[in-house]
Amino acid sequence: SSFGKCPSISDAAGGGTRSRDWWPCQLRLDVLRQFSPEQNPLGGTFDYAAAFATLDYDALKADVKTLLRESQPWWPADFGTYGGLFIRLSWHSAGTYRSIDGRGGGGMGQQRFAPLNSWPDNANLDKARRLLWPVKQKYGKSISWADLIVLAGTVALEDMGFPVLGFAAGRPDTWQSDESVFWGAETTFVPEGNDIRYNGSTDFAGRANQLEKPLAASHHGLIYVNPEGPNANGDPATSALDIRETFGRMGMNDSETVALIAGGHAFGKTHGASTIALGAAPEASSLEQQDLGWSNAFGTGSGDDATTSGLEVIWSKTPTNWSNDYLNSLFKNDWTLVKSPAGAVQFEALNGTVDYPDPFNGTFRHATMLVSDLALRDDPAYSVIAESWVDDFDALTTAFAAAWFKLTHRDMGPIARYLGPEIPHQRFIWQDPLPATNATYSLTADDEASLKEQILAAPGVNVSSLVSVAWGSASTFRGGDKRGGANGARIALQPQSSWEVNNPAQLQTILSALTSVKTSFESTGKSVSLADLIVLGGNAAIESVANVSVTFTGGRVDALQEDTDVSTFEFLNTQGDGFRNFRNTSGYSLASTEALLVDKAQLLTLTAPEMTVLVGGMRALNTNFDGSSNGILTSTPGKLTNDFFVNILDMNTVWTADSTGELFTGKDRTTGEQKWTATRADLVFSSHAELRAISEVYAEAGGLDQTVADFATAWAKIMNLDRFDVKK
Ligand code: HEM
The missing domain is CATH 1.10.420.10 (Peroxidase, domain 2)
Structure with missing residues (x-):
């Protein structure tokens, strides 16, 4: 019924082979003429800070909280809340930031545009943004998409009982893809064995060990690392080395890294119901899909039949409440390498208790973990930190609160840019503090x-x-x-x-x-x-x-x-x-x-x-x-x-x-x-x-x-x- 978005060969404006096709080494000056006032539908003089000042912030948050718990038939909410999905939305938005060149991150709402809207790691986050549309529509210019995407996960955390440190708005939207970011030179996404971004003579789990700078992800199309271990090797110890390198490139130390993973994966679940291949990502999907992608022909294609990463994991007995069950499960279970229904490698506590809830049907499962989760147990440095928090929930809570705030605000620059009533009073060295103006x-x-x-x-x-x-x-x-x-x-x-x-x-x-x-x-x-x-x-x-x-x-x-x-x-x-x-x-x-x-x-x-x-x-x-x-x-x-x-x-x-x-x-x-x-x-x-x-x-x-x-x-x-x- 559809021709998708092709044919790509067109005799209309912009069609045909372009100068860069003929002369690929041409110096790109287009990166110096992005985000011009002419392509901004809000106009060149739009003042986001002034628009934000008119926002009823509390009402917006209340609406997001309501929306979290209102399951939509076209994308049913796991466990009755979109909390986990929204946390992943925010994290993937902010998580593309890399310290080396300061590019990436959630500051421009780039997740709405290619390539990020269609990265395999961002699968089904198109649904999360679409779920937020009624709220965006209601509040209009007074809240940017960039802010709303980061706020959604923060409100979700709060709604599920986590004491967040605060939230600062101040991320004006952009209206086109940021072409300046070097995301890597690969021509395919996340290909196993395609390691061209690694070089050096030291062997690392079957590949070279040095990740090309300024990149911060192990593969093109991933936010950070392969959840199945390097090139899906199923090995938590080498996964830890990839995690340390990639989170380090975002400016996170070991403690912040453990806090982020243990904190984030206390909520929600992963999705890998079947081996049936998903449809095209939004950038290539057909017009009638309305900028959504990854259509799923398995069963209902959503809910219990959903496939996102192909992994099928429920980390905690309380996936909608802040608790220490992720770390308890990690250290108190014995783990066996298994395959998800979609064929991806993951761990299951086969001899453990069967009390991890299915999101929809009232049944229970064994505890499950990603290979990258077990890195927190198997890496000597990570395990010391993670194990110390098993019986010190307050310490984990404090560490995750600080790390989440850093993750989601790291790319905003000086605190003079922060807007809103929930700016934390604490100052952090990563904010490059300046003395108060005299x-x-x-x-x-x-x-x-x-x-x-x-x-x-x-x-x-x-x-x-x-x-x-x-x-x-x-x-x-x-x-x-x-x-x-x-x-x-x-x-x-x-x-x-x-x-x-x-x-x-x-x-x-x-x-x-x-x-x-x-x-x-x-x-x-x-x-x-x-x-x-x-x-x-x-x-x-x-x-x-x-x-x-x-x-x-x-x-x-x-x-x-x-x-x-x-x-x-x-x-x-x-x-x-x-x-x-x-x-x-x-x-x-x-x-x-x-x-x-x-x-x-x-x-x-x-x-x-x-x-x-x-x-x-x-x-x-x-x-x-x-x-x-x-x-x-x-x-x-x-x-x-x-x-x-x-x-x-x-x-x-x-x-x-x-x-x-x-x-x-x-x-x-x-x-x-x-x-x-x-x-x-x-x-x-x-x-x-x-x-x-x-x-x-x-x-x-x-x-x-x-x-x-x-x-x-x-x-x-x-x-x-x-x-x-x-x-x-
Ligand atoms: C889900 C991998 C770090 C929060 C997932 C999924 C994968 C994954 C594969 C499943 C997606 C799906 O199938 O639906 C990883 C890896 C990480 C990492 C490899 C780093 C080594 C984080 C961090 C956070 C986070 C730092 C937040 C602080 C979440 C949440 C979900 C999730 C909340 C559940 C989404 C839902 O319920 O729909 N992660 N993740 N993850 N991740 Fe992570």
Whole structure:
């Protein structure tokens, strides 16, 4: 009755083979033009925080609680509640977050779109979102899907007797798939034996042991690990090693990992009623399925006949109440490896009691567990933690509450973004805490002018290094998890102060000059933060060499070293900062230098024109991290000009690559005399058709004025990326 969503070959708009099909190595600039106001049905000026302020939050929660217990005939609720399903919904939404590049997570409601809506691990979560639709419809714009998805699991926990720590809203929706996330290079989902994301020479359960960075899942299409053990080997001990690696990539330690699994699997069940293959995932299902997928031809296709993962497990005797029965069952039963009705490997307590309830028919079963659950018993470190909680339910409760809050808020960035009446008072190191803003940090226009003068007159400073340090301070910001940025002046703290890209010697010179200015300013009884002075220094430097005024928004504060999680801040160390012509030669990334430039621009939420003018302007200002002359295509280094664009497009220059393909020499076409050297992060602006087109605008008549004006605007944007305290 249906042709599904194919044929894929179309003569309509967008059909046929595309540029990327012909030239697969084409640099992807589309990641710099996502989420534009034009594709947002709420309009470019929609203010989610203001809309959320109109929400009757208690009424919304009450409606979710009612909905949890109202079983729908089209997808009957196990044990009379959708609690387990909603917890899994929230966990899978948040659980794609990875610390290494700060991408993934539940902050943008991406689970609604491909590929996440159709990952095998997200099977039947389409039903969970559809169950929530009446509530979303009722409250409209005042609650985003992204928030509702995370809230649903949190309310479910509360409804089943778990004392959650709280909930913060503040995740505005997006309206398209986020194409910036590298989910892996595989072309099939969760294939057993397809281990291309693992390399290294050490054998690990039949495969290599090193998981490719920045990935955090063992296979494409999984949130974390294969529940049947690595490549379905049925071995809890090696499953533990996969769990440690993948949960570690989300920033979870052993204790948090045990708490999350033991806490989550205290509720609900898994689904594997039959071997009958499920229908296509939502992205490929037929139109009449209305964006639902995984149709099931077995029996009723739902309820007791449902298949999701193919595993058939009920962990607890009380799957709808918070209890310690998961850990009791784990440690007090003997486990036998068996197969689920769908043929997946799992464990069953064959000699145990038969008092684990069927969700629908009133019968009882033996206790069951996933292979990955038994990892908590068989791994030496996990078992110490898990066993200590068997008789200390309060400790498990406390640990799970903190870990659930971290899981679901880890990707939200500063607490200034948190909204709603249930924000916990506790502060956590993973929130990158900043001291409370001190009113005396507000500067008058006269203060700003005088400070700028003092900075420019300070010994050891020059335009290039002031700009470079301000850039280094602000440009750690990552749009994915909103970490980093200039607020806090963490560039003066470990680990940032030691990063090669920050040129530690130059950095210390500038920091001591700024500290002297701070001391002298504060001797007058006023206050200014180092964080503000770093930004003010960059602005002053730019204004001193161009006829422009750069917007300054003061009020930043200085973080403390003890409030800085050095190991996770290390993830903010860049793989490549093409803006300062830096390539991290000891980094993990195999991407081209120009792809890393775009990657950083995407993390900085820049458009292609913003990226272009910032690179061109910074080259003119001579801000390479190591002071090299690569790409400094000007006879007046340290001035804000459009010389970079004029010279990179100059047909009188002939470029040749060195043997590495990373460095290029530009010679005069007539005399053969060497004029310039440049990197891939320079020549991409004349060799890539779209970037060349933008560069031409900055090189043509009127280009100098436009370079200066656009640079100042883009610069101010970078300096303020993390100022959620002053933004709407
Ligand atoms: C269900 C695997 C961690 C909460 C499931 C299912 C699998 C699974 C295979 C069954 C899906 C189905 O067939 O319906 C894993 C693995 C984990 C893990 C391999 C990590 C090693 C977590 C965490 C949480 C969680 C951290 C929450 C904190 C749940 C819940 C269900 C579930 C509540 C029941 C869903 C329902 O009742 O429909 N998990 N899980 N899981 N998981 Fe996990």
